[in-house]
Amino acid sequence: MSRAFNFSAGPAGLPEAVLQQAQEELLEWQGERASVMEISHRGKAFIACAEQAEHDLRKLLDVPPDYAVLFLQGGATQHFAQIPMNLAAPGQAADYLLTGSWSLKALSEAGPYVDAQSIASSEGDGFVDIPDAQAWSVRADAAYLHYTPNETIHGVAYDYVPEAGAVPLVADYSSSILSAPLDVRRFGLIYAGAQKNIGPSGLLLMIIRRDLLERTGQARARIFQYAAHAKEGSMLNTPPTFAWYLAGLVFKWLKQQGGLSAIARINAEKAELLYRTIDESAGFYRNPVAKRARSVMNVPFTLHDPELDVAFLEQSKAAGLLALKGHKLVGGMRASLYNAMPLAGVKALTEFMTEFARRHG
Amino acid sequence: MSRAFNFSAGPAGLPEAVLQQAQEELLEWQGERASVMEISHRGKAFIACAEQAEHDLRKLLDVPPDYAVLFLQGGATQHFAQIPMNLAAPGQAADYLLTGSWSLKALSEAGPYVDAQSIASSEGDGFVDIPDAQAWSVRADAAYLHYTPNETIHGVAYDYVPEAGAVPLVADYSSSILSAPLDVRRFGLIYAGAQKNIGPSGLLLMIIRRDLLERTGQARARIFQYAAHAKEGSMLNTPPTFAWYLAGLVFKWLKQQGGLSAIARINAEKAELLYRTIDESAGFYRNPVAKRARSVMNVPFTLHDPELDVAFLEQSKAAGLLALKGHKLVGGMRASLYNAMPLAGVKALTEFMTEFARRHG
Structure with missing residues (x-):
């Protein structure tokens, strides 16, 4: 047998060159005399690997300096809940555009924390289209506007970036991040589970405008505070180091592709x-x-x-x-x-x- | 160069035989024509791998059927906060035994959710001993008693299992799980970050008595509900599949060691x-x-x-x-x-x- 063409929706296929490099150095990484997954996340070698990954990602997406890049856990689903905890006061308005299963789930998980409302939905026609850009408006007191640029299940994608004025735009980019350039400045917060275009499952990438880290949000443990993760360089607790390392290899591969x-x-x-x-x-x-x-x-x-x-x-x-x-x-x-x-x-x-x-x- | 003896506190060394097997099958796992990290967590092949890991763990620890085994994300630190959310009403009493940095952190992260109190502490002498079994008592209305059987930083371990009567005992076993037999029946909830004795970082193992899954706990998103994770076989969202697979290899290795x-x-x-x-x-x-x-x-x-x-x-x-x-x-x-x-x-x-x-x- 040999490797085949893998059309999995996620966890999805990784570049073969990335897997080959990971395989070669799985027992001995660089000069460490150990696997990359066996060394301290706080040691010089892993810190350098982690910082290089962030550096390459910033280059690829042209991430402005006033945005923090976080490497987190929990998948997009956890952050459906954690984003309102961080960006909104309890019960504050938060607006959602619904275009498929994933935006529905984002709305549902936000329920315990905010007044989460759908302001436009294509559910009526079975999620086969996106709302017109003129067909909805954001509540002025909304903490954020959430949307899903690409719906993995329904195969629906926006051909425009929603305009929400002063209300920060939050985008679950799990299934299309890094597939094309995007203008990070249009967004308040971009997040993506790794298991489609970034690396293995168990890693979540977040790009967040730093002023949003100042929001009080809701009473919560420190581990749920994005500001604390940003302050500690995503090492508030032990990160998924092997997944982070693999993401770094994928970023390098993307640069090699042009x-x-x-x-x-x-x-x-x-x-x-x-x-x-x-x-x-x-x-x-x-x-x-x-x-x-x-x-x-x-x-x-x-x-x-x-x-x-x-x-x-x-x-x-x-x-x-x-x-x-x-x-x-x-x-x-x-x-x-x-x-x-x-x-x-x-x-x-x-x-x-x-x-x-x-x-x- | 070659692999050396690795005394890292975590992420820690893995059995070399486990890494060798993972290396051999990194690009093609079983008959899948893909890496284990490139296939759907909901497909037959990965489900079988996941179930085998749980089966082997249950054998190793003799986990009774009235306990659920969960494979989660977020590390022990996230569950310092998530456990009170699940086991206690808002502001309910929760008691802690303090023997080092990790039990202190568990107490601190629980703060926003419960009336978390230290009922015994060895902080006064610099965390070089454990509290006497007779030196403390649990509040009758406590939702649980939390302790840390082994403190990774201070090198302190209990030589007894605390007795809390009808109050469920919750143990952060991150740094000593699977190092010796333990009587699961003495505990309400055992949890452990994987990166010491189980596998790579980014995976959290939990063993929870099923009656505790019935507790109402606090208003929270579904993704934070242990009962929902149990119901979905730890696949409420995409789990860290590669870490789960590696944990399964470690469990098999442990069985081979006797x-x-x-x-x-x-x-x-x-x-x-x-x-x-x-x-x-x-x-x-x-x-x-x-x-x-x-x-x-x-x-x-x-x-x-x-x-x-x-x-x-x-x-x-x-x-x-x-x-x-x-x-x-x-x-x-x-x-x-x-x-x-x-x-x-x-x-x-x-x-x-x-x-x-x-x-x-």
């Missing part, structure tokens, strides 16, 4: 090829999302006859195309095309799809 | 050898802890002349004895002797110490 503009071009080409294959299949395959809102990262699609699903999954797996089963909420198939997926993988997938349609059409 | 009784014998021999070397050094080395309270896992010691510290650290490192610098709070040296440290490592350390004392005495 940075985010270069990877964005490849990502656009991958998505364009797959959507074209779907759209030109004469109805054999179908993606329900409005064209302006189609995700470049996650492409859900159905087969015209669901009885073919099992054959499609068996044969695609045999052809070295892994993890194409769709999320149970939407059914059918899903191909996730994160940065680590090469164009060759999408070519192999679309050739398989065309041939499968020919045989079963 | 289980906890066997490893406890080796641990006792390691500690006995090091303490004897210290005690028989005619004052060249000194450990300040009362003999009944000496930790088998973490052995802090000072040199009679602190001006020798730099030479000791340089020469020990050159001799392949890593990470012996003591914690800044207590100074001097510290040797952590977790399960992965072989007796040969402690022999090498004590021979080095005896020779160093001879040359500098």
Whole structure:
């Protein structure tokens, strides 16, 4: 056997070069005579590794100095709750744009802490579009506006950055961070679980405008205070060091690919090829999302006859195309095309799809 | 260069056989054609891996069926805060035994959630002993009694299990779990950061009596509810899959060593050898802890002349004895002797110490 093209939505495939380097140095890292996962997070060697990762990330995303970069735990879900604790007074207004399962979950987890309200939602049409930029307005006393630039399950993505005036914009970028350049200055807080475009699961990346660290927020333990994490360089407690190290290798790999503009071009080409294959299949395959809102990262699609699903999954797996089963909420198939997926993988997938349609059409 | 004897307090050394297996299968795990860190946590292959880890842990610790085993994130520090949220009503009494930095921190992080009080403390004598079992009593209305069986920084360990009657006993076992058998039935809740005796940092293991999952606790998001994690098999959100997998390999390795009784014998021999070397050094080395309270896992010691510290650290490192610098709070040296440290490592350390004392005495 050998490694195959992995379309998993997350934990997702990592760049093979990153895994190879990690493998080579797994028992002895640099001159440490130990694994990177066996050394103190407070020692010089790991601190240098951690700082280099932050430095490379800042370069990649052009993060301004008035933003802190944090490496945390708990996944996006924990921070659905922790963000209101930090940014809002108890019961304060907090506004949400709903475009799929993940923004719904963000709203739900915020419930115990704020007056969390949906100010626009595409739930009525089954989450196949984004709200128009003119169709909603933010409450003036809102602590923040939260949205999900890319919905991993529904395959829906914004083609604009919401404008919230003086209200800070908070974005769960878990499934599209680092897939293309973004203007960090438009945001108050960006956060992302690592397990799609950054590294292994168990690490959460946060980019937060420093003035937001000054907010009083709600009574909470120090471990839940972003300001305390920022002050301690994300080492308020023992961080997930191996995941942080791997994220650093991914950042270096991205720089070697030419940075985010270069990877964005490849990502656009991958998505364009797959959507074209779907759209030109004469109805054999179908993606329900409005064209302006189609995700470049996650492409859900159905087969015209669901009885073919099992054959499609068996044969695609045999052809070295892994993890194409769709999320149970939407059914059918899903191909996730994160940065680590090469164009060759999408070519192999679309050739398989065309041939499968020919045989079963 | 080659791997050396690593006395790090945490993240700590892992069994070399575990790292070798992880290295071999890092790019292709089982028949998955992908790394274990690149596959869905909800797929059959990872679920089987996760369940096997829990099964092996239950065997090792003889965990009764009325206890749930959880694999969580956030480190012990987060759970210093999350445990009161789950086990106590807002402002309810919660009692703490203080024997070092970690129990102090547990008390402090609980502050926003409960009436957390110290009912016995060895702080007055500099944390070099444990409270007598008869010297304290638990408040009848306490939600729980919290203690720290082994203090990583001060090298202090209990030689008894506190008796709290009907009040559930909560133990932060981060630095001594799996180092010897323990009677789970004596505890309401056991928790441990993985990075000493379990696996890499970023994973937290919890063993909780199921009736405690029924407690209402405090208003909080679902992600902070242990009952929700238990219901979802620790997959309420994406768990740190690679750390979970590695923990499973460590559990298997422990079984191969003969289980906890066997490893406890080796641990006792390691500690006995090091303490004897210290005690028989005619004052060249000194450990300040009362003999009944000496930790088998973490052995802090000072040199009679602190001006020798730099030479000791340089020469020990050159001799392949890593990470012996003591914690800044207590100074001097510290040797952590977790399960992965072989007796040969402690022999090498004590021979080095005896020779160093001879040359500098």
